[in-house]
Amino acid sequence: xxxxxxxxxxxxxxxxxxxxxxxxxxxxxxxxxxxxxxxxxxxxxxxxxxxxxxxxxxxxxxxxxxxxxxxxxxxxxxxxxxxxxxxxxxxxxxxxxxxxxxxxxxxxxxxxxxxxxxxxxxxxxxxxxxxxxxxxxxxxxxxxxxxxxxxxxxxxxxxxxxxxxxxxxxxxxxxxxxxxxxxxxxxxxxxxxxxxxxxxxxxxxxxxxxxxxxxxxxxxxxxxxxxxxxxxxxxxxxxxxxxxxxxxxxxxxxxxxxxxxxxxxxxxxxxxxxxxxxxxxxxxxxxxxxxxxxxxxxxxxxxxxxxxx
Numbered sequence: 001x002x003x004x005x006x007x008x009x010x011x012x013x014x015x016x017x018x019x020x021x022x023x024x025x026x027x028x029x030x031x032x033x034x035x036x037x038x039x040x041x042x043x044x045x046x047x048x049x050x051x052x053x054x055x056x057x058x059x060x061x062x063x064x065x066x067x068x069x070x071x072x073x074x075x076x077x078x079x080x081x082x083x084x085x086x087x088x089x090x091x092x093x094x095x096x097x098x099x100x101x102x103x104x105x106x107x108x109x110x111x112x113x114x115x116x117x118x119x120x121x122x123x124x125x126x127x128x129x130x131x132x133x134x135x136x137x138x139x140x141x142x143x144x145x146x147x148x149x150x151x152x153x154x155x156x157x158x159x160x161x162x163x164x165x166x167x168x169x170x171x172x173x174x175x176x177x178x179x180x181x182x183x184x185x186x187x188x189x190x191x192x193x194x195x196x197x198x199x200x201x202x203x204x205x206x207x208x209x210x211x212x213x214x215x216x217x218x219x220x221x222x223x224x225x226x227x228x229x230x231x232x233x234x235x236x237x238x239x240x241x242x243x244x245x246x247x248x249x250x251x252x253x254x255x256x257x258x259x260x261x262x263x264x265x266x267x268x269x270x271x272x273x274x275x276x277x278x279x280x281x282x283x284x285x286x287x288x289x290x291x292x293x294x295x296x297x298x299x300x301x302x303x304x305x306x307x308x309x
Contacts, residue, residue, distance in 0.1 A: 014130065016040040019049040019064040019076065020092070029063055032119050046071025050079055059087060061129060066093035066104070074107045081108035088129045092117065146221040148198060149205035157220040157228055162280045164218070164230055165267045175232040175267045176239035176308070177283050179291040180246065182225040183259045183299035200255050201225060211245045236308055239264050243302045259300035263290025266308035
């Protein structure tokens with residue numbers, strides 16, 4: 001039986017935004033979407049729709065009229081695609097002579113529907129978009145997961161660490177990086193073989209998943225027998241506890257003579273006059289140095305970066 005991958009991402013909630021200056025149309029589509037089980041919000045022009053995005057962060061699908069006051073639908077579509085490119089958009093209008101299908105698609109919409117429209121037609125277009133979103137998510141999962149351990153890979157680490165550190169800095173909460181390494185892994189591999197070594201790495205990834213907060217903490221295979229863990233919204237003592245929990249649980253699996261060493265570092269914005277990536281790279285450097293200090297002291301321990309304590 002094929003093993004199902006452990007779900008690291010929280011399943012995407014389909015959130016709709018309906019935008020139209022006609023109250024009847026807005027309420028009709030909103031009620032219909034809610035009967036289908038979808039979460040839905042409304043706006044009555046493009047400007048109000050953008051304010052909803054800024055306040056709520058993200059909508060998966062927008063259904064918008066083209067002819068509206070203050071900001072028309074084409075302007076809205078372009079603005080959404082610029083700042084929220086993953087959003088899918090269905091455009092609606094009764095004035096087909098003024099707007100060509102190609103104009104709407106070129107602006108960034110996924111599909112186009114004319115007024116008056118049939119709700120079954122609208123649902124068919126929504127279902128197609130949802131199928132495409134699911135396919136894109138599956139394809140993306142292949143690019144960001146490590147095939148051996150089924151946790152995130154190094155490529156995704158490089159993308160995600162800057163994003164998560166920036167969010168932590170903007171929202172003023174702490175985020176920590178834990179770098180982990182398997183002590184005596186080469187010796188274990190040489191003695192028991194590469195298949196046994198692979199099973200050890202898979203077990204360590206499983207321990208990391210079950211020792212941390214699901215959908216909050218982010219586990220990565222950094223390369224070889226080295227792993228990384230991003231822990232947001234906790235202090236240094238909680239981050240160390242998470243690393244110690246992983247170390248102790250791994251010890252209980254008796255992959256002798258291997259043990260786990262870990263280094264923990266807290267992100268800090270030390271160079272506000274420089275690009276943000278400078279401080280992210282500094283975080284990685286300090287976590288790495290803490291890890292190698294743990295190994296230098298004999299391994300099987302967690303070492304806290306002195307600048308983070």
